[in-house]
Amino acid sequence: MDVNLRVQRYDPAGDRKPYYEEYLLTGQPEGVTVLDALIEVRENVDETLGMRCSCRSSICGSCAMRINGQATLACKTRVSSVAQPDGSVTVEPMGNMPVLKDLVVDFEIFWNKINDIGPWLKTEGPVPEREYIVDNEKMLNLIGTVGCIMCGACVSDCTVLAADPDFLGPAALAKAYRFVGDPRDAHREERLADYVKDGGIWDCTHCYYCVEVCPKGVAPMEWILELRREAEAAGHTNHNGVRHSKVFAESVKEAGWLDEAKLAMESMGSLKEKLSLVPVGLRSLLHGKMPPTGPLHYKRPGADHVKRIFEELEAKE
Amino acid sequence: MKYAFYPGCVAKGGAPELYQSTLAVTKALGIELVELEGAACTGAGVLSERNPELADTLNARTFAMAERHGLPLMNICSTCHGVMCQANARMQKDPAYLERINTHLAPEGLHYSGKTVVKHLLWVLMEDVGIDAIKAKISKPLGDLKAAPFYGCYIVRPSWVLGYDEMPQRKRYLEDLIEALGAESVEYTGKDKCCGFPILTMNRDNSLKMTGTHVLEAQDKGADFMVTPCPLCHLNLDGSQVEASDAVKAHLDMPVLHLPQLVGVALGIEPKALGLHKNMVNTRRLVEQFAKL
Numbered sequence: 001m002d003v004n005l006r007v008q009r010y011d012p013a014g015d016r017k018p019y020y021e022e023y024l025l026t027g028q029p030e031g032v033t034v035l036d037a038l039i040e041v042r043e044n045v046d047e048t049l050g051m052r053c054s055c056r057s058s059i060c061g062s063c064a065m066r067i068n069g070q071a072t073l074a075c076k077t078r079v080s081s082v083a084q085p086d087g088s089v090t091v092e093p094m095g096n097m098p099v100l101k102d103l104v105v106d107f108e109i110f111w112n113k114i115n116d117i118g119p120w121l122k123t124e125g126p127v128p129e130r131e132y133i134v135d136n137e138k139m140l141n142l143i144g145t146v147g148c149i150m151c152g153a154c155v156s157d158c159t160v161l162a163a164d165p166d167f168l169g170p171a172a173l174a175k176a177y178r179f180v181g182d183p184r185d186a187h188r189e190e191r192l193a194d195y196v197k198d199g200g201i202w203d204c205t206h207c208y209y210c211v212e213v214c215p216k217g218v219a220p221m222e223w224i225l226e227l228r229r230e231a232e233a234a235g236h237t238n239h240n241g242v243r244h245s246k247v248f249a250e251s252v253k254e255a256g257w258l259d260e261a262k263l264a265m266e267s268m269g270s271l272k273e274k275l276s277l278v279p280v281g282l283r284s285l286l287h288g289k290m291p292p293t294g295p296l297h298y299k300r301p302g303a304d305h306v307k308r309i310f311e312e313l314e315a316k317e
Numbered sequence: 318m319k320y321a322f323y324p325g326c327v328a329k330g331g332a333p334e335l336y337q338s339t340l341a342v343t344k345a346l347g348i349e350l351v352e353l354e355g356a357a358c359t360g361a362g363v364l365s366e367r368n369p370e371l372a373d374t375l376n377a378r379t380f381a382m383a384e385r386h387g388l389p390l391m392n393i394c395s396t397c398h399g400v401m402c403q404a405n406a407r408m409q410k411d412p413a414y415l416e417r418i419n420t421h422l423a424p425e426g427l428h429y430s431g432k433t434v435v436k437h438l439l440w441v442l443m444e445d446v447g448i449d450a451i452k453a454k455i456s457k458p459l460g461d462l463k464a465a466p467f468y469g470c471y472i473v474r475p476s477w478v479l480g481y482d483e484m485p486q487r488k489r490y491l492e493d494l495i496e497a498l499g500a501e502s503v504e505y506t507g508k509d510k511c512c513g514f515p516i517l518t519m520n521r522d523n524s525l526k527m528t529g530t531h532v533l534e535a536q537d538k539g540a541d542f543m544v545t546p547c548p549l550c551h552l553n554l555d556g557s558q559v560e561a562s563d564a565v566k567a568h569l570d571m572p573v574l575h576l577p578q579l580v581g582v583a584l585g586i587e588p589k590a591l592g593l594h595k596n597m598v599n600t601r602r603l604v605e606q607f608a609k610l
């Protein structure tokens with residue numbers, strides 16, 4: 001088959017800005033991967049193309065890049081599955097990390113974030129003579145997160161990181177759960193106290209991008225949500241995120257549907273934050289669309305059954 | 318063509334123009350709706366984060382109501398849609414789980430078999446009504462107007478829950494619809510990103526910056542307006558655009574239409590009947606442009 005790669009090139013040492021270069025390869029095998037094609041380019045067409053790879057089998061995590069705009073492993077992606085109707089495949093470096101050259105990005109940001117969550121087991125008490133003995137069942141919850149191969153795809157495409165480089169981000173927070181959920185770790189409490197701070201678990205916007213792009217099914221967002229539950233259960237409740245979640249549930253429980261205005265107001269912890277909502281509230285009023293709130297927030301038909309369902313299932317929480 | 322209609326909280330609350338324009342457009346297209354008045358909030362991902370089984374049960378209750386009518390379900394919110402599809406997938410995959418959930422529906426005389434088909438209005442338009450039937454009813458092709466599509470996270474991710482593997486064309490429904498209505502669809506990177514609304518109360522700066530970035534990109538790419546199938550995105554893109562301007566230090570002036578408002582204009586429905594005067598970013602100039610079509 002023919003392969004038409006549109007590759008973003010950029011060498012900060014010489015280029016004023018990134019540009020695209022097209023490579024047309026003919027007579028490639030049907031199952032050719034994007035990585036195979038890039039290697040073919042580098043070996044036989046243009047040896048100046050900068051890229052990283054090693055295992056070629058989705059293990060080492062070094063070949064992550066954006067293919068048609070989304071981060072993934074080049075060695076796991078067949079050209080035939082991503083070629084556009086015109087036959088082209090667009091290949092770019094990952095996002096949220098600076099480009100060193102062409103498809104190679106600087107991972108320092110990635111490693112600093114991993115480092116920030118304390119990515120090692122912190123035990124207390126006497127060290128056992130041999131290994132720590134733990135029940136199998138108590139480790140099962142960690143299977144998801146230990147599958148991370150540190151490829152950076154989730155960090156590349158995280159929508160919050162794009163707005164705020166201080167966010168700990170999906171890979172580091174998934175790794176954080178790997179220790180919070182480990183029965184051998186003795187520093188659970190202080191870890192949770194650390195992860196609820198600004199830039200931590202409550203800054204995730206629930207956008208599913210990391211879940212979508214992770215090539216190993218780690219689903220970082222799901223572990224961030226798990227950390228939120230654990231943090232709330234551990235008493236870290238003085239946070240807009242916790243208030244938001246509780247008021248949301250209470251409002252649906254009482255009326256069957258959401259009291260939007262009350263939710264916004266009561267989620268805010270400080271007067272200053274509450275005041276920040278005034279302009280948008282006024283605009284709603286002016287446009288004749290202030291949602292029914294407080295006593296005006298009527299009950300939906302069957303709201304009593306909604307409340308009963310809440311009571312039955314909250315008992316299981 | 319008949320659906321059990323799930324409007325969701327925002328269309329009945331802070332975005333009445335979405336409700337209004339949905340009714341106008343479905344009527345014009347001959348789609349019959351039976352509104353599920355007693356259906357509860359989907360939980361919008363917030364309830365399932367607290368208590369997944371509780372959120373799934375509320376959604377099963379809604380699906381059971383649709384089933385009682387013998388109808389597929391139509392919603393008008395990307396977030397409701399994604400949450401419903403996820404809940405449906407979990408219950409369909411695990412019959413024992415579904416049975417356990419049904420024990421909580423029984424006191425109300427409801428039972429969910431797992432078979433309710435869930436579609437967003439966008440999918441109904443593209444899959445059930447069809448581009449050709451819509452085109453046949455267009456009385457005001459949108460001329461050379463440029464529309465920037467903005468999907469909303471939950472109607473695109475996770476792609477495997479939303480059937481994108483079997484139906485990859487779903488990835489371009491908004492673009493295809495915009496073009497079918499006669500307008501030009503603006504290509505920009507923000508179209509499938511997050512509007513930032515979910516963290517508006519947790520990290521307002523980031524939330525506004527996210528919204529501002531996408532609006533600014535659409536504006537820089539020459540869009541006359543944006544269009545979204547998600548009322549929550551709309552709350553941020555439209556409702557918070559003034560504050561988002563400050564967050565990205567740029568002057569933003571970008572009308573944001575709900576999906577049925579856009580379709581309604583092309584079908585020749587009066588702007589007033591579509592609630593365009595209720596959008597927060599002034600749509601006057603746009604309405605004048607529509608009038609000239």
Ligand code: SF4
Nearest residue numbers: 158204205207208210
């Ligand atoms: S779900 Fe959260 S962590 Fe994952 S990409 Fe979105 S904002 Fe980032």
Ligand code: SF4
Nearest residue numbers: 148149151152154214
């Ligand atoms: S969580 Fe997934 S996407 Fe993120 S670094 Fe690990 S393997 Fe890569």
Ligand code: FES
Nearest residue numbers: 055056061063075
């Ligand atoms: S080369 Fe190792 S993961 Fe792709």
